[in-house]
Amino acid sequence: MSERTLFDKVWDAHTVDILPTGQTQLFIGLHLVHEVTSPQAFAMLREAGLSVAFPERTFATADHIVPTDTRARPFLDAQAEEMMQAIEGNTRDFGIEFYGLDSERQGIVHVIGPQLGITQPGMTLACGDSHTATHGAFGTLAFGIGTTQVRDVLATQCLAMEKLKVRRINITGALSPGVYAKDVILAIIRRLGVGGGKGYAYEYGGTVVDRMTMDERMTVCNMSIEGGALVGYVNPDATTFNFLRGRTFAPPAEQFERATNYWLSMASDPDATYDDQIEMDGPAIEPTVTWGINPGQATGISERLPLPEELPDPAGAQRAYQHMGFTPGTPVRGIPIDVAFVGSCTNSRLSDLRAAAQVAKGKHVNPRVRAIVVPGSYGVKAEAEKEGLDQIFRDAGFEWRAAGCSMCLAMNPDQLHGRELCASSSNRNFIGRQGSPEGRTILMSPAMVAAAAISGQISDVREFL
C-alpha cells in the first residue's frame, strides 16, 4: 500500500479493535508519567482493583513541582511534598521505573524520553501532558491526555481514540541567522491560529525541517498543541537515527540496522495524500515574539504591535492588550522586561542553552532583570556544565538551576510576582501562567531571551550575534 502517511501507518499498526462507538482502540507503545496528572489515576486503579498492564512500557519522573534551587527533602511546600511522595509510592507499588530527584535520569518528561532513547520512531506514546507531541520529532505518534485516560493506559495500555486528519506543513528554503526553531513554530501558529489545528495531526517537513537537528524538531513539535493540533510529527531520517544510536534505551548495535529499516518503512510515502497542505517560506520568518495572551498573538521583531481591528478576533486582541498594558501600533522592540526565563520542555535542551550562552557570553544581565536558566534534565545540566555553559551564565548574572518545568507553569517556587513581565523561552503566555494572576509573558527563542535579559528590553537577537 502506498500513499500512506506516517500517521496512517503507525495508527494501523497499533489498532487493536474498532469499538462499538466507532472509536479505535489504540495500543500505546510507551507511557510516560509525571507527578501532577497521575495520582488520581493510580487512585482509580486501586479503587477498581486493577494493576498496570505493561509496567515495562511505563516510565515516570518528577518535573512539574520540583524546586530548582534546592533538592532538599522534604520540600518546603507541603502539597508538593505530598505529591512527590504519591508518585514515589505509586511507582513503587505498581512496579514502574521512576526517575526521582536522586536519579541522573531525572528531568522534564519530554526531555528525558528522547535523551534516554526511550522515545523511538513508529511508536505510539501517551503522557498526561499537553506537550507530549514533542516526541513526534522522532516520527512518533504522541498524544497528550488527561488523568482518566492515564488510568486507561495504565490499566490496558490503550486509548479509545477518534482518528485525526493530517495536515502537511512544508517550510521551504532556509532560515536566516538569528532565526530559530521557536520562531518557526510561532510563525506557524500565528498564521494558522491557536485553534487552526483542531482535528488534525501536523506533519512538519520541507527543507527547513529536513536540515533541523533533533533538538530543533522537538521545539517545533512541542508547540503543536498551541496551534490546536493534538499531534505533531516529523518523518524519521538519518538525523533521527544518528541521534538515537548508542542511547541507553535505543536498540543495541546488533538490532540497529533492522530498527532503522523498520523506522524508514513507517515514514510517509512520497506520494502520501494529505487532508490539507500548507506552504511556509523559511527565509520570510524573522525572530518572533508574542505580544498577547495566547501563542498565536505573535509578531516579527521588526514589526509594530498589530491593531485589534486588523486581526480575526478584535475582542480577543483588546482583552490581550488590556492585560499586557501595551499600545497597539507601537514597536514591540524596546518593551522593558523584569524577568528572563530560559527553560521548559520547549527550549531547555543543550543546543538551546548553547544558543543563549552564545549571546550572554562576556555580557551582563541588566540590573533591573532577574534571569534564570533551568536545564531540561539532569543530563542536560551535566553536559552543559562540562562545556562551561553554567559559568558563562553565572558570569553574566543568570541563576543556574537544577532541572524541572520551573517558571513555565510556576508549580514550584519559581514564579512571577505582581505585574512582572517575563521574556520566556516557554510555550504559553496565558494569563496567570507563570504564577501571578497579573503576570505577563512574552514567548521567544532562548537566544532572544538572553538578548532581552542583557539589554533589559525586548531586542532583536541578530544585533547580538
Added chain:
Amino acid sequence: MPDGLGSRITEISGTALPIRGNDIDTDRIVPARYLKEVTFDRMGEYPFFDERFDANGNPRPHPFNDPKYQGASILLANANFGSGSSREHAPQALYRFGIHAIVGESFAAIFTGNSLAIGLPTVTVSHDDMERLMAAVEAKPELKLSLDLSEKCLVFDGGVIPVEVSEMARKSLAEGYWDSTSTLAANMPKVRQVAARLPYLNGF
C-alpha cells in the same frame, strides 16, 4: 475489573451560564497551583478562581459568581474553549461546580477528550446561534434549556438550535462507553497480540 460502563447520557436540561470570549485556556479555568492537590475532590471550588476573586479572596463580578446564574447546568462558550494544558482538572472543576454539558462554538482537542472521559458532553453550535443563545440567557437567566443528544438539538424558549456532536461521542455518551476502561480491558487478548507483533517490542 471495574463495574462496567458508565451512565447513559442522552439529555441534559437546566438553566445556562454564558462565559464570553474565544480561546479560554485551561490555566484560566483552573490555575496551576490547584493541580498540587492529589485528588479532584475540591476542584468544584476553583473554576476561574483568579478571575472570580481578587488577591484578598473578595469576589469580583464574574458569571460564575453571579447569583442569577446559580444552579446552571449548561455552560455556553465561544470558540476554542479549553485550549492549552491537558489538565483534566479543568472539566473536573466545571463538572463538580455543577456544569453537566458545555455548548460552544468549538473546543480544544484534549479538553473534548477529557470531558468525554468523565461523561461531560461538549457540543458545538454556529457562531450566530451562540450569539443568539448567549443574548437570550443574559436577558433571561431563568430560561430552561434542554440539550437532546439523540436528536442533536438544543431546545429553548420555543426555539430549536441544531448542535453538532461526533457520532462516536454521541454513542459513547448514550450507551455509557465514555467510562472506557472495561471496554478496553475486555480486549486484552487482542492487545497482547498487537504487542506481540510490534517490532520495537520484540527486538526488531
